[in-house]
Amino acid sequence: MQDALGIVVFAVVAVGIVAAIVSTMTNGSAYDQIGRGGLSVDRDPGGGTGAPAKVSAGTGAEREQEIRQMLVARSERRVRQGKAPLDVDAEIARLLIPDTHVDPALADEVRQLVLARNARRARQGKPALDVAAEVARQLGDLQGAPAEHGERPRRSSPGSRASDPPAAGGV
Numbered sequence: 001m002q003d004a005l006g007i008v009v010f011a012v013v014a015v016g017i018v019a020a021i022v023s024t025m026t027n028g029s030a031y032d033q034i035g036r037g038g039l040s041v042d043r044d045p046g047g048g049t050g051a052p053a054k055v056s057a058g059t060g061a062e063r064e065q066e067i068r069q070m071l072v073a074r075s076e077r078r079v080r081q082g083k084a085p086l087d088v089d090a091e092i093a094r095l096l097i098p099d100t101h102v103d104p105a106l107a108d109e110v111r112q113l114v115l116a117r118n119a120r121r122a123r124q125g126k127p128a129l130d131v132a133a134e135v136a137r138q139l140g141d142l143q144g145a146p147a148e149h150g151e152r153p154r155r156s157s158p159g160s161r162a163s164d165p166p167a168a169g170g171v
Contacts, residue, residue, distance in 0.1 A: 067092055102139050110138050 068088060075086040114135055118128040 064092065064096065067095060102143075106142070107135065107139060110135050110142075114138070 071086060071088045071091050075088060079085050111131065114129060114131050117134075118131065121128055
């Protein structure tokens with residue numbers, strides 16, 4: 001009887017180990033799914049990343065319509081409170097104009113970066129970049145403005161390219 005108990009325990013442990021190995025091999029991404037539900041911010045149901053979608057003409061019009069609805073509601077609330085109503089069209093125009101204010105220290109730092117890049121390009125025998133245009137392009141990238149004339153695709157970190165080695169002095 002005692003011999004049968006040892007065999008049963010050994011068999012159950014062996015079957016459990018085999019089942020664990022098979023389960024791990026067939027469903028290796030089980031730990032990746034922990035904490036991910038229907039309301040997860042990290043990924044969408046299609047498996048893509050949670051990066052914001054590019055704004056198209058349709059979504060821009062929808063955005064403007066939603067902003068208009070919120071401003072109309074705010075204006076109505078102000079009227080109920082006895083205050084002057086909002087000029088909805090003026091507020092929409094103010095909200096949809098991109099912020100063009102640039103911190104002077106940031107502009108100076110970007111200018112130094114472009115000058116260092118021009119020095120590096122000169123050492124490599126490449127033509128120098130137009131400093132003012134390159135500064136404006138990089139500041140536009142930092143502020144989220146699309147690149148003008150489709151010259152270059154947007155990069156995740158402005159100022160870093162795989163083809164350019166880092167500048168001396170950490171610039």
